[in-house]
Amino acid sequence: MSALKRLHICPQSPEVEGQFSSVLASQSWQQTALLHESINEQDVKVALAKKRLDIKDFAALISPAAEPYLMQMLAKSEQLTQQRFGNTVSLFAPLYLSNTCANECTYCGFSMSNAIKRLTLNEGQLAKEIAAIKGKGFDSILLVTGETNKVSMPYFERMIPLIKPHFSQLSMEVQPLEAEEYKTLQGIGLDAVLVYQETYRRQTYLEHHLRGNKSDFNYRLDAPDRIGQAGIHKIGLGVLLGLEDWRTDSIMMAKHLRHLQKRYWRSRFSVAFPRIRPCEGGIVPKSVISDRQLVQLIAAWRLFDADLEMSLSTRESAEFRNHAVRMGFTTMSAESKTQPGGYAEDAQQALEQFEISDERPVGEIANMIRQQGREVIWKDWDPSLSHTHS
Numbered sequence: 458m459s460a461l462k463r464l465h466i467c468p469q470s471p472e473v474e475g476q477f478s479s480v481l482a483s484q485s486w487q488q489t490a491l492l493h494e495s496i497n498e499q500d501v502k503v504a505l506a507k508k509r510l511d512i513k514d515f516a517a518l519i520s521p522a523a524e525p526y527l528m529q530m531l532a533k534s535e536q537l538t539q540q541r542f543g544n545t546v547s548l549f550a551p552l553y554l555s556n557t558c559a560n561e562c563t564y565c566g567f568s569m570s571n572a573i574k575r576l577t578l579n580e581g582q583l584a585k586e587i588a589a590i591k592g593k594g595f596d597s598i599l600l601v602t603g604e605t606n607k608v609s610m611p612y613f614e615r616m617i618p619l620i621k622p623h624f625s626q627l628s629m630e631v632q633p634l635e636a637e638e639y640k641t642l643q644g645i646g647l648d649a650v651l652v653y654q655e656t657y658r659r660q661t662y663l664e665h666h667l668r669g670n671k672s673d674f675n676y677r678l679d680a681p682d683r684i685g686q687a688g689i690h691k692i693g694l695g696v697l698l699g700l701e702d703w704r705t706d707s708i709m710m711a712k713h714l715r716h717l718q719k720r721y722w723r724s725r726f727s728v729a730f731p732r733i734r735p736c737e738g739g740i741v742p743k744s745v746i747s748d749r750q751l752v753q754l755i756a757a758w759r760l761f762d763a764d765l766e767m768s769l770s771t772r773e774s775a776e777f778r779n780h781a782v783r784m785g786f787t788t789m790s791a792e793s794k795t796q797p798g799g800y801a802e803d804a805q806q807a808l809e810q811f812e813i814s815d816e817r818p819v820g821e822i823a824n825m826i827r828q829q830g831r832e833v834i835w836k837d838w839d840p841s842l843s844h845t846h847s
């Protein structure tokens with residue numbers, strides 16, 4: 458039986474006129490792959506000399522032809538980041554509210570068929586988590602859940618008012634919602650929403666999202682449009698590096714970003730760079746991105762968009778994150794627990810979504826950042842923090 462025949466996929470939402478699903482329908486994956494495969498050294502030099510880069514320039518900078526120019530790219534990336542964001546790195550903590558999930562994603566420890574203990578925080582457990590996270594000094598958090606109807610709007614509407622008074626910045630990474638729902642959550646304190654597409658190649662997406670609502674490719678793809686329509690302050694994009702050819706996926710994401718920026722110019726945007734990590738029932742990456750290539754990708758994003766917020770999680774090793782501080786990042790998670798109740802309780806590892814790599818206490822990470830000449834910001838980066846922005 459083919460992989461696709463074994464899937465229990467839900468019906469696919471139609472493409473929506475004007476939203477990114479309709480744009481992607483006119484884009485060929487192969488043509489997009491050709492963009493970076495056909496790059497030569499001259500294309501790289503042209504991209505490096507430009508102030509405002511287009512998609513082809515971005516493809517040039519992430520191509521193998523740009524590898525000899527990595528130091529030049531990094532120097533420019535650091536300079537642009539300092540000009541735009543000042544000498545700061547913001548720290549945040551993810552708060553896992555629930556690991557219950559009705560989806561089957563091949564790369565995730567929370568997948569419904571994994572026999573792990575499931576937990577959705579109640580009010581009392583949440584209060585303990587908040588106290589533990591505040592005790593570490595954080596003022597910016599990212600709420601994370603699995604995707605299930607049991608942990609949806611009524612739960613969010615109950616919990617967010619309990620969380621918001623304790624933090625100045627509240628972001629969310631949960632199942633895609635309707636525009637009206639995002640608006641409701643914004644009204645009770647939500648500042649940012651992250652929805653990672655994982656991969657922009659539909660066929661590959663369906664091979665990794667075997668069951669549940671997440672297998673609806675278009676509905677997820679258009680979530681950032683709905684977040685923009687709702688007027689949410691910040692929209693976060695990401696692909697899971699390794700599911701597909703990372704260069705082609707990154708170019709697709711750059712197209713997605715430009716589409717959103719044109720339509721929702723009042724919103725800020727962020728990108729993240731998760732690489733596939735081991736988890737229960739984990740998979741082998743289709744395309745491995747090396748440390749050096751990841752550095753190149755990060756610098757290319759900064760050159761592509763000086764205003765973009767860029768975030769690095771504790772999936773990466775302490776050594777990589779030490780070097781990454783000066784590369785162009787604006788935000789980092791620290792001392793993350795990827796299981797519900799993980800900060801307050803000594804929760805079992807089997808509840809985790811993925812293993813973290815940088816396990817240092819937040820104080821140690823803050824010191825490391827300061828030693829590199831950066832100021833640590835405990836809330837999300839805000840334009841008022843920079844003296845140099847226009």
Ligand code: SF4
Binds near residue numbers: 558
């Ligand atoms: S990636 Fe998200 S939706 Fe998929 S199994 Fe994990 S928690 Fe559920």
